[in-house]
Each structure stands twice: as C-alpha cells, then as structure tokens.
Amino acid sequence: MxxxxxxxxxxxxxxxxxxxxxxxxxPHLLHTPLMSATNAISGISLVGSLVAAGSDHDVMTTVxxxxxxxxxxxxxxxxxxxxxxxxxxxxxxxxxxx
Amino acid sequence: MTTxxxxxxxxxxxxxLFILGLQQLGKADTARRGVRLAEVGMLLAVVGxxxxxxxxxxxxxxxxxxxxxxxxxxxxxxxxxxxxxERIALSHAFGGLAVALVGVxxxxxxxxxxxxxxxxxxxxxxxxxxxxxxxxLMAFGKLQGVIPxxxxxxxxxxxxxxxxxxLAIAGVAYxxxxxxxxxxxxxxxxxxxxxxxxxxxxxxxxxxxxVICLLNAYAGLAAAATGFALGNNVLIICGALDGGSGIxxxxxxxKAMNRSxxxxxxxxxxxxxxxxxxxxxxxxxxxxxxxxxxxxxxLTSARSVIIVPGYGMAVSQAQYIxxxxxxxxxxxxxxVRYAIHPVAGRMPGHMNVxxxxxxxxxxxxxxxxxxxxxxxxxxxxxxxxxNDVVNPAAKSSPSSPIFGMPVLAVDLARTAICFxxxxxxxxxxxxxxxxxxxxxxxxxxxxxxxxxxxxxxVKGELRQAx
Numbered sequence: 365m366x367x368x369x370x371x372x373x374x375x376x377x378x379x380x381x382x383x384x385x386x387x388x389x390x391p392h393l394l395h396t397p398l399m400s401a402t403n404a405i406s407g408i409s410l411v412g413s414l415v416a417a418g419s420d421h422d423v424m425t426t427v428x429x430x431x432x433x434x435x436x437x438x439x440x441x442x443x444x445x446x447x448x449x450x451x452x453x454x455x456x457x458x459x460x461x462x
Numbered sequence: 463m464t465t466x467x468x469x470x471x472x473x474x475x476x477x478x479l480f481i482l483g484l485q486q487l488g489k490a491d492t493a494r495r496g497v498r499l500a501e502v503g504m505l506l507a508v509v510g511x512x513x514x515x516x517x518x519x520x521x522x523x524x525x526x527x528x529x530x531x532x533x534x535x536x537x538x539x540x541x542x543x544x545x546x547x548e549r550i551a552l553s554h555a556f557g558g559l560a561v562a563l564v565g566v567x568x569x570x571x572x573x574x575x576x577x578x579x580x581x582x583x584x585x586x587x588x589x590x591x592x593x594x595x596x597x598x599l600m601a602f603g604k605l606q607g608v609i610p611x612x613x614x615x616x617x618x619x620x621x622x623x624x625x626x627x628x629l630a631i632a633g634v635a636y637x638x639x640x641x642x643x644x645x646x647x648x649x650x651x652x653x654x655x656x657x658x659x660x661x662x663x664x665x666x667x668x669x670x671x672x673v674i675c676l677l678n679a680y681a682g683l684a685a686a687a688t689g690f691a692l693g694n695n696v697l698i699i700c701g702a703l704d705g706g707s708g709i710x711x712x713x714x715x716x717k718a719m720n721r722s723x724x725x726x727x728x729x730x731x732x733x734x735x736x737x738x739x740x741x742x743x744x745x746x747x748x749x750x751x752x753x754x755x756x757x758x759x760x761l762t763s764a765r766s767v768i769i770v771p772g773y774g775m776a777v778s779q780a781q782y783i784x785x786x787x788x789x790x791x792x793x794x795x796x797x798v799r800y801a802i803h804p805v806a807g808r809m810p811g812h813m814n815v816x817x818x819x820x821x822x823x824x825x826x827x828x829x830x831x832x833x834x835x836x837x838x839x840x841x842x843x844x845x846x847x848x849n850d851v852v853n854p855a856a857k858s859s860p861s862s863p864i865f866g867m868p869v870l871a872v873d874l875a876r877t878a879i880c881f882x883x884x885x886x887x888x889x890x891x892x893x894x895x896x897x898x899x900x901x902x903x904x905x906x907x908x909x910x911x912x913x914x915x916x917x918x919x920v921k922g923e924l925r926q927a928x
Contacts, residue, residue: 368693369579375695376686379702382481387707390488392804392829395711395811396546397497399678401487403553405480405500406681406704411473411511411697412564412688416571417526418517425567430526432563435556437530438537443553444501445538446546451493453818456825 397450404443410436465513472510473696479503480700484707490824507696543819544776547674547808551602554677558594558658561587561684566651568691574641581641583690585634585650590684592654593661598677600662601670605808611667619664626657665726668850671715671809672726679708711810718804718830720856720867749885752903754912757879758919760903762927764841764877767791767798768833770870771813772806774847774883780910781820784846787913788822790920796841799826801833801870803851834871843875845896847882847909853894863892878902881909 390398413436416429480503486496517523541549565588569576576584603609630653633646640646665673686701688694716723761767769788775781788798800822806813814827837843845852852872855862872878873896880897884906897904905912 366577366579369690372579372690372693372695372698375698376689376702379477379699380706383484383703383706384710386481386485386488387703387710390484392714392802392811393490393814393824393827394487394493395714396807396809396815397493397811398484398487398707399550399674399711399810400546400553401484401497401500402678402682402704402707403550403557405484405504405700406557406685407560408476408504408507408697408700409557409560409564409685409688411507411694412568412692413560414508414511414523415514415516415692416564416567417522418514418519419571420519421571425571426522428563428567428570430522432560432567433523433526434530434533435560435563437527438534439553439556439560440504441531441534442538442549443534444497444504445535446541446549447497448494449538450543450546450815450818451490451497453815453821454490454493455818455821455823456490457823458821 393454397447400443400447400450404440404447407436407438407440407443410440465515469510469513470695472506472513473694476503476507476510477696477699479506480703484703543815544779546812546815547670548602548605550674550809551598551605551677554674554681555595555598555602557681558591558596558598558677558684560591561681561688562591562595562651562654564688565591565691569647573644576641578638580691580693581638582634583687585637585647587684587687587691588647589630589634589650589654590680590687592651593658594677594680594684596655596658597662597673597680598658600659601673601677604662604665604667605670613666614663619660623657623660626653626660629653630657669719669721669726671805671807672712672719672721672723674809675708675712675715676723677708679705679712682706682708715805715810718868720864749898749904750900750902752879752905754905754915755919757903757905757916758923760877760879761791761796761842761844761916761920762794762923764791764796766840766842767796768837768840768843768872768875769798769800770843770845770848770852770872771800771802771817772846772848772851773808773813774849774881775909776807776813776816777847778908778910780846780881780913781816781822783910783913783917785817785820785822787844787917787920788826790917790924794920794924799828799833799836801830801837801843802827803830803848803870806848806851830868830870834868837871837874840875841877843870843872843878845872845878845880845882846913849882849894850892852878852896853892854896855892855894859895872896873899873901876901879905881905881912883908 413432483496483500486492633650682705689697856869
C-alpha cells in the first residue's frame with residue numbers, strides 16, 4: 365500500500381474520531397443548525413472544483429468545474445447564512461417586549 | 463517556505479477552525495461564534511486553493527462564485543424555517559452534484575495517468591456523489607410532496623439494490639485494472655444515479671429524518687473520497703466530520719423511533735405494508751370532544767402545563783399562537799414547559815428551531831428524557847399536531863407497528879387536550895388510543911384557529927376571575 369493511502373487513512377480515522385467526540389456532545393436543541401453547518405462545511409469540495417474550473421485544460425473540464433463551483437458555493441454561502449439566521453433566534457430567556 | 467507549504471498550512475488552519483467551530487456549535491450561547499470560526503476556516507481554505515499552481519484562469523471561477531453566492535444568499539435569507547428539511551435535502555443534492563462533477567472532471571483530465579489509489583477514490587467519489595445527488599432530489603421531492611410520500615416497494619427490491627452496489631464496486635475495481643475504460647466509468651456514474659433513486663423509493667415520509675441524516679453521511683463520504691483522490695487532507699477531514707454527523711444523527715433518530723438503521727433503509731417497505739393492512743376503526747364515537755371554552759376552563763385552573771408540539775403545529779404555523787397561549791397561562795401563575803420528541807419535526811432538532819423562531823426561549827424546551835417522568839405530576843398536557851410520538855400503544859400494545867418506540871407519556875397527565883384536524887390517523891397511518899381515553903379532551907379543527915379561540919377564552923376567563 366502506498367504511503368499516501370496510509371497518511372490519508374490516518375487523517376480520515378483521526379478526523380472521524382475527533383468528529384464523533386465533538387458532534388455527539390451537541391444537544392438535540394441544536395441538531396438542525398448543526399446539520400446545516402456541517403452542510404456548509406462540506407462545501408469544502410470547492411477546493412476540488414475551483415481547480416477544475418480554473419485549470420483551463422479543456423472546455424468540458426471548465427464547464428463541469430464551473431457547475432461544481434456554483435453548486436458548492438450555494439452550499440457554503442447559503443449554509444452559513446441560514447445557520448446564523450437560525451442561531452440568532454435561539455434565546456435563553458423570554459425577551460422583554462418593549 | 464514554498465507556495466505548496468503555505469497552501470498546506472492554510473488547509474491545516476481551516477481544519478482546526480472547522481473542528482473548533484463545531485465544538486462551539488455544541489452550546490447555544492457559543493454557537494454563533496462557532497459558525498464564525500467555520501466561516502473563517504472556509505475563507506482560508508478557498509484562499510489556499512486559489513494559490514494552487516494549476517489554476518491559471520479566474521474568469522469562470524469568478525462567474526461561478528458570484529452566481530453561487532447570489533443563489534445561496536437568496537436561499538439562506540428567504541427559505542422559511544418550516545422548509546428547513548427541504549433546504550437541507552436540496553443542499554445535499556448540490557453537494558453530491560459538486561463532488562460527482564469534480565470526479566468526472568478529474569477522470570477526463572488525467573484519466574489513465576491517475577495511480578491506483580486516485581482511480582479507486584475517484585470511482586467511489588463519483589458513485590457516492592451521484593447517489594447523494596439523486597437520492598437527495600428524491601428526498602426533496604417526497605418532503606415537498608412532488609413525489610408521493612408513500613413507500614414504493616416491489617418484489618426483489620433489496621436484492622436489486624445490492625446487485626447495483628456490487629456492480630458499481632466491480633466497475634471501480636475494473637477501472638483500477640484498466641484505467642482507459644471510459645465506458646465502465648460512465649456505468650459507475652449511472653449506477654450511482656440509479657441507486658440514489660432506488661434507495662429512497664421504499665422509504666416512507668415518516669422515516670425522512672433518518673434518510674436526511676443518511677444522505678448527509680453519504681455526502682460526507684463522497685467528500686472524503688474526493689480528498690483521497692486529490693490527496694487533500696482538509697477534504698478528508700471535512701468528509702469525516704460531515705459523514706460522522708450524518709451517522710450520529712441518523713442513529714439518534716432511529717433510536718427515537720425504536721428502529722435499527724438497517725430496518726429503516728432496507729425494511730421500511732415491509733413495515734409500512736403491515737401498517738396499511740391494519741383495520742382502521744372509527745374512534746370518533748367514544749372520544750371526548752370539547753370546545754375551546756371547555757379547554758379554557760380546564761386550563762385556567764391548571765398549575766402545571768406541558769405543551770407537546772408536533773409537525774402539524776408547524777404546518778399550520780401555529781407556533782406563534784402556542785407561544786401566546788403559554789404566555790397567558792404563565793401570567794395566570796402556571797408553569798409552562800415544552801416537551802420535544804426527537805422525531806417531532808421532519809429532521810433532527812426541527813421543532814426547536816420552529817419554536818425559537820416564535821420567540822419561545824430555549825430554557826422552556828425539554829428533551830424526551832428530561833421531561834417524560836414529569837407528566838404524572840402535570841395538570842394538563844396540550845398536544846398540538848403531534849400523533850405517533852404521544853401514542854400510548856408504543857408502550858402497551860406489542861402488535862402496534864410503533865411498539866417499543868419511546869413516546870411522551872401524555873396519557874399520564876391529569877388531562878390531555880389534543881388539537882387535531884380530524885380523527886384521521888397521522889403521517890404513519892397508525893391508530894392512536896390516546897384520543898379516545900376518558901382523560902383526553904379532543905378539540906377538532908384547524909389548530910391555529912382553535913388555539914386563537916382558546917387564547918381569547920383563557921384571557922376572558924382570567925379577566926372574569928380578576
């Protein structure tokens with residue numbers, strides 16, 4: 365097996381382990397914002413699609429890359445915005461209505 | 463330090479910020495800061511990528527980013543909270559699409575030049591991405607009602623799906639041996655697209671929370687596969703985080719429905735067929751139907767009240783009037799709390815968001831485990847648009863399809879007042895004996911209208927008493 369694969373597996377397993385520890389502590393209260401935030405973070409596939417869209421290799425790659433960049437950007441921008449919109453609504457105590 | 467080193471350091475910084483961000487997201491008072499951290503992480507990752515040596519033209523990147531940002535902003539700002547499950551399903555679809563397209567582009571660009579690891583990962587990435595794309599579109603369609611929510615089952619369904627999965631894996635293996643086989647690559651893509659549809663077809667509307675989590679997990683695994691294909695650690699880490707959150711939430715949801723993951727994914731059809739076959743008896747005759755004035759009379763003398771909201775409340779947008787009712791009862795000196803069942807909405811935590819939107823402070827929201835023992839000492843439990851999650855049959859009747867599912871013990875409260883449109887069984891199509899108990903008062907009709915009348919009646923009674 366190649367070193368790249370082993371290193372990748374290291375990162376994946378440790379990432380999954382840390383993720384499990386962190387995410388299993390999130391209370392039910394915040395599960396929807398959590399899902400919407402991890403959704404935004406998974407827009408990290410931008411990292412791959414930006415390279416495809418900008419490599420100027422051939423028309424097909426550019427087209428596929430550009431669609432991928434658009435889709436991933438929708439998730440990043442929309443995901444972070446809506447997560448914050450949700451979290452802004454969570455208030456601990458009743459608001460004093462003026 | 464070379465540019466490559468700088469890029470790697472930026473990715474490392476991004477990964478740290480993502481993990482810290484998710485950690486902060488675990489507490490309501492630090493959650494917004496957590497989102498900020500994750501946003502900065504994303505910025506670092508994108509800046510790092512733009513320094514990539516392979517990027518030589520920015521024209522299409524700028525156009526796509528502007529277009530994506532515009533659509534994303536519109537969706538982020540204007541999608542109503544009740545439609546969150548639909549939005550999440552759609553964004554899983556976008557995520558799957560992006561990953562699949564990156565994989566296709568990568569294969570077309572490098573094809574035979576890719577090494578065995580990259581070929582395997584690209585194959586899996588395209589397969590999982592395609593599966594997530596169509597599966598999420600199906601889930602969106604079912605949630606939105608474009609596609610019938612009823613499970614579609616047929617003989618040999620599971621063997622067919624397993625065969626498709628096996629074929630796809632064989633295809634990826636063949637690609638590693640013969641990297642020039644473009645036809646096989648296309649077949650893997652098509653199998654992914656088909657399997658996405660086939661996997662969600664047999665899953666009923668009531669199981670959608672689990673499906674959404676599962677698709678989240680697939681999207682994460684697809685992103686991780688991309689990371690392996692491109693040798694990019696930040697992608698692997700994010701994929702692991704995303705996949706992990708999907709699996710954790712999915713397991714929690716299944717547990718809350720007393721179903722195994724496997725049962726939801728492969729056994730839903732059989733389960734629901736049994737449900738439909740059960741005779742539907744008309745309980746209306748023996749039920750204790752009350753008016754809003756009757757309900758008001760009971761409520762004004764109550765010292766402790768627990769409100770149990772269900773998806774029906776969200777559909778009729780009654781959460782605002784529920785909050786007004788809670789305020790009126792609290793002004794009368796009653797303790798008012800909300801009991802939230804984990805599967806009360808259409809996705810994990812959905813009900814909490816909807817109540818937060820109506821300005822209900824989260825201090826008053828209690829999980830199933832935290833509040834269930836208190837129903838016995840509660841004067842009135844108010845059920846708004848919830849059905850299966852308060853069905854006592856889950857505790858007492860082994861023949862019920864939902865037997866064993868943890869339910870809110872509304873039947874133990876001195877009085878249960880249930881707001882319901884009609885006596886029709888709920889989303890899962892199961893009879894609920896709670897509605898015919900002597901201690902239960904049914905208030906029939908549109909929840910929002912009934913509750914408005916109830917708030918007026920309660921306020922009226924309180925004024926008379928004063």
